[in-house]
Amino acid sequence: MSDQPSRKKVWRYAGAGGFLVLALVGGGLVARSAAEREQATIAAENAVTNVSVIQPKPAEAGQVVLPGTLEAWNRAEINARVSGYVSAWRADIGDTVRAGQTLAVLEAPELDQQLAQARADYQTAVADRELAQISAQRWESLLAKDAVSRQERDEKHGQFASIDARARAAQANVGRLSAMRGFTQLKAPFNGVVTNRSAQLGALVNAGSAGGEPLFTIADVRRLRLYVRVPQTLAHSLAEGVRAQFSLPEQPGQQIDAVLVRTAEAVERRSGTMLVEFLVDNRDRQLRPGAYVDVRIPVSGAAGTFQLPASTLILGSDGARVAVIDRNGRVSMRPVTVGRDQGTTIEILSGVSAQDRIVLTPPDSLVQGDQVRVVRANTPKASNAKS
Structure with missing residues (x-):
């Protein structure tokens, strides 16, 4: 009888041990599955790229710096119209001259002889004409008397x-x-x-010689023309009366005023630029024609244009693009038209709107359709800096 209770205890303990083993094994499997799910979730979260975004701002007025060239208001190369020898020159480089002032005198003895011969020929022709006129009048009188025929009168x-x-x-x-x-x-x-003189005493001058150097060059420097080639994207914002400033390389701190007086109204196909002309007052004669200058032209922001930090731009074989994030966090690579490059910011003429979220500093691995996570930028947003 004593063996039966002992056997029951053994089975009871064995059942409890088996249940404990099953519980331990089941708990381990559950814990392992939860850990795997957590690792998968972490891996999926790590696979999503974190990006910072910025919204486009309306383009502000600024200025663009372009190279320009100063030219004289009027410039003329004085060449010889007749051949001869230089007998005197009366103006040198740097001299101020007046309209009609003699610059040089040529000796042309052959021309003098031709003029004398022409005058003699003219006197002979005048004498012959007087005689022919008298003869015609006489034959007219004879015709009235029927002394000559009408044919003879007509011949005279x-x-x-x-x-x-x-x-x-x-x-x-x-x-x-x-x-x-x-x-x-x-x-x-x-x-x-006088900006140039090549006339020398006694030198032979041949009129009409191709490629010859002019004897004098005269320039009107009281006013100067400033020529600038502006990009096509800026041509729409320039009109007559716009004021600009320029500086010389040797005097970078001195700003000189200029006024836009005319534009070419056409874009050169090879360079994609339009030629514009500014008027510069030079009554003090401090500026020299032919000088190269840096011109600062004010440019107003056109309607519908925006500014973005330069780091948002993606340049490739397909042109300029930006990465736009939609409501679902998906990336859309959108082509844009670039305007002025202001260093820290870029003007965007088309392709974005004020509501778009643009990726700031997009990674190289970012492609169309990628899922991203928007996070706050560590650095403040770039402002619309003026160049």
């Missing part, structure tokens, strides 16, 4: 007309050579400054 009138034409031609030739004789004195066409 024809001779007079022919000789009169030759006399007029001789007179025109005298006028032409007299005008050429006046070209032996080289004169300034307008008030200005």
Whole structure:
């Protein structure tokens, strides 16, 4: 009888031990499964890229710095109209001259002889014309008396007309050579400054020689033209009357005013730029034509344009793009049109709106359709800095 209770106890203890083993094994499996699920969740969360976003701001007025060239208001190269020898020059480089002032005198003995011959030919033609006129008048009187035929009278009138034409031609030739004789004195066409002189005493000057250096160069420097080529994206914001400032490389701190007076109204296809002209007052003659300057042109922000930090731009073979985040955290690579580069910021002409969320400093691995997590940026948003 004593063996039965002992056997029951053994089975009871064995059942309890088995249950304990099953509980331990089941708990381990449950804990392992929970750990695996947690690791999977962490791995999935780590696979999502954290990004910071920024919204576009309306473009603000700023300025653009472009190279320009100063040119004289008027500039003329004085060449010889007749061949001869330089007998005198009366102006040198840097001299201020007036309109009509003699710059140099040429000796042209061959021209003088041609003029003398032309005058003699003209006198001969005048004498022949007078004789032909008298003959025509006499034959007209004889025709009234029926002493000559009408045919003979008409021939005399024809001779007079022919000789009169030759006399007029001789007179025109005298006028032409007299005008050429006046070209032996080289004169300034307008008030200005002599910027170049190649005339030398006794030098032979050949009129009409191709590629020859001009004897004088005159420039009107009281006013200067400032030529600047502006990009096509800025052409719409420039109009007559816009004021700009420029500085010389040797005087970077001195700003000089200029006023826009005209534009080319056409974009050059090769460079994608438009030529504009500014007027510069130079009555003190401190500026020199031909100088290169840095021009600062104010530019107003056009409607519908925005500014973004330069770090948002993605440049590739497909052009400029930005990464836009939608409501579901998906990435959309959107092409944009870039305007002014202001260093820290870039002007965007099209492709974004004020409500878009743009990825700030997108990683290289970011592609279309990626799932991302938006986090707060560690650095403050870039402001719309003016260049």
